[in-house]
Amino acid sequence: MYRLSCIHCGAEYAPGEIIYTCPKCGHLLTVEYDLNTISVTRDEWDRRPLSVWRYREILPVTIKPVSLQEGGTPLYHLERIGEELGLPHLYAKHEGMNPTGSFKDRGMTVGVSMALQLGMKSVACASTGNTSASLSAYAAKGGIPAVVLLPAGKVALGKVAQALMHGAKVIAIRDNFDRALELVRELCIKHGIYLLNSVNPYRLEGQKTIGFEAVDQLGDVPDRFVLPVGNAGNISAVYKGLRELESLDFIDRLPMMTGIQAAGSQPVVQAVEGHLPEVVPQANPETVATAIRIGAPVNAEKALTAIRETGGTAAAVTDEEILSMQRDLAQKEGIGVEPASAASVAGIKKLVEEGAIDRDERIVCVVTGHLLKDPETVIKQCQPPIEIEATEQALLSVLHL
Numbered sequence: 172m173y174r175l176s177c178i179h180c181g182a183e184y185a186p187g188e189i190i191y192t193c194p195k196c197g198h199l200l201t202v203e204y205d206l207n208t209i210s211v212t213r214d215e216w217d218r219r220p221l222s223v224w225r226y227r228e229i230l231p232v233t234i235k236p237v238s239l240q241e242g243g244t245p246l247y248h249l250e251r252i253g254e255e256l257g258l259p260h261l262y263a264k265h266e267g268m269n270p271t272g273s274f275k276d277r278g279m280t281v282g283v284s285m286a287l288q289l290g291m292k293s294v295a296c297a298s299t300g301n302t303s304a305s306l307s308a309y310a311a312k313g314g315i316p317a318v319v320l321l322p323a324g325k326v327a328l329g330k331v332a333q334a335l336m337h338g339a340k341v342i343a344i345r346d347n348f349d350r351a352l353e354l355v356r357e358l359c360i361k362h363g364i365y366l367l368n369s370v371n372p373y374r375l376e377g378q379k380t381i382g383f384e385a386v387d388q389l390g391d392v393p394d395r396f397v398l399p400v401g402n403a404g405n406i407s408a409v410y411k412g413l414r415e416l417e418s419l420d421f422i423d424r425l426p427m428m429t430g431i432q433a434a435g436s437q438p439v440v441q442a443v444e445g446h447l448p449e450v451v452p453q454a455n456p457e458t459v460a461t462a463i464r465i466g467a468p469v470n471a472e473k474a475l476t477a478i479r480e481t482g483g484t485a486a487a488v489t490d491e492e493i494l495s496m497q498r499d500l501a502q503k504e505g506i507g508v509e510p511a512s513a514a515s516v517a518g519i520k521k522l523v524e525e526g527a528i529d530r531d532e533r534i535v536c537v538v539t540g541h542l543l544k545d546p547e548t549v550i551k552q553c554q555p556p557i558e559i560e561a562t563e564q565a566l567l568s569v570l571h572l
């Protein structure tokens with residue numbers, strides 16, 4: 172059993188109500204379970220495949236889920252990068268290995284399932300790219316029409332390709348993500364379309380399983396959990412989930428939740444560093460990491476709680492630091508990620524170099540999306556292929572043999 176509850180005023184709502192924020196005070200909602208009535212054991216979970224649905228007892232879906240077999244992503248030990256940084260226990264959870272290449276699939280398997288469970292007839296989102304790719308695929312699987320709003324000219328090529336190919340109605344607006352979200356929220360509320368941005372509390376339920384899986388894979392709670400922060404849904408989701416595990420007595424402490432933003436788009440970092448009571452939106456966010464190019468993070472209130480309650484922190488990294496870590500992950504670890512994803516590891520590099528974190532910590536960095544999402548940024552950073560005549564001599568000559 173569960174209900175929706177307001178994180179600010181505590182008002183409670185039935186799970187079937189189609190609301191995205193508290194009708195009384197306007198703050199965010201969260202899904203609250205009666206955890207003392209949940210009787211699942213760790214052993215039962217361990218017998219199931221590693222996936223979002225391993226944890227179905229603390230997910231809101233009661234129908235057969237709309238699933239593309241999301242989750243179960245690898246947790247890699249970053250041996251070379253860790254050695255260079257003096258961090259022997261540095262790990263990356265590669266969320267780019269999900270069905271559409273980002274962690275958004277964890278949210279969408281639950282979100283689109285809930286759309287059907289609640290009897291909704293269509294779904295929509297605003298997106299910097301990955302949410303639209305994921306929603307489009309899961310809507311196709313669920314057999315429900317989808318509308319996606321993108322900031323024109325600011326979405327990585329692979330993501331637009333996915334949204335188009337999976338059959339969503341794709342609309343590019345001549346403004347940024349924050350405006351696209353305002354528009355789509357209005358549209359959904361006025362026209363009975365189900366909104367699947369991360370303001371939707373059910374979507375975050377799916378995303379919390381990143382934390383569950385990391386704990387299961389590591390066999391323990393990491394000391395620190397590091398995520399790139401855009402709308403701040405994912406960091407909030409992982410924190411919420413781990414608190415539930417704590418309430419179930421499956422874990423006995425929480426990791427320090429650590430959020431990384433791009434220097435040109437860092438409202439959460441400013442709130443944390445400035446000890447502000449809330450996040451002040453930033454008007455014109457700019458970064459090569461388009462997935463976190465967000466000035467008004469909708470889940471800011473939840474994210475500040477996650478960071479502050481766990482003794483975590485937030486830090487900003489420059490676009491150069493992001494791209495340099497994208498290359499390091501690719502070339503030193505064999506892990507291909509899109510720029511936003513590299514921000515988490517780039518942030519740890521920065522924090523350790525500043526002496527802000529302990530070198531013995533066990534650190535899980537979430538790398539959020541796949542390299543192929545944004546081929547254009549990759550091509551710009553690399554030398555083009557060496558083109559030669561099709562002769563052995565020419566081949567040997569370019570290889571200096």
Ligand SMILES: *Cc1c(COP(=O)(O)O)cnc(C)c1O
Pocket residue numbers: 273274275301302369399400401402403404405406462463509511512539540
């Ligand atoms: C959505 C996304 C993010 C940001 O996640 P939030 O929940 O919005 O903070 C980071 N990286 C990638 C690749 C994403 O798709």
Ligand SMILES: [Zn+2]
Pocket residue numbers: 177178179180181182193194195196197198
């Ligand atoms: Zn409220």
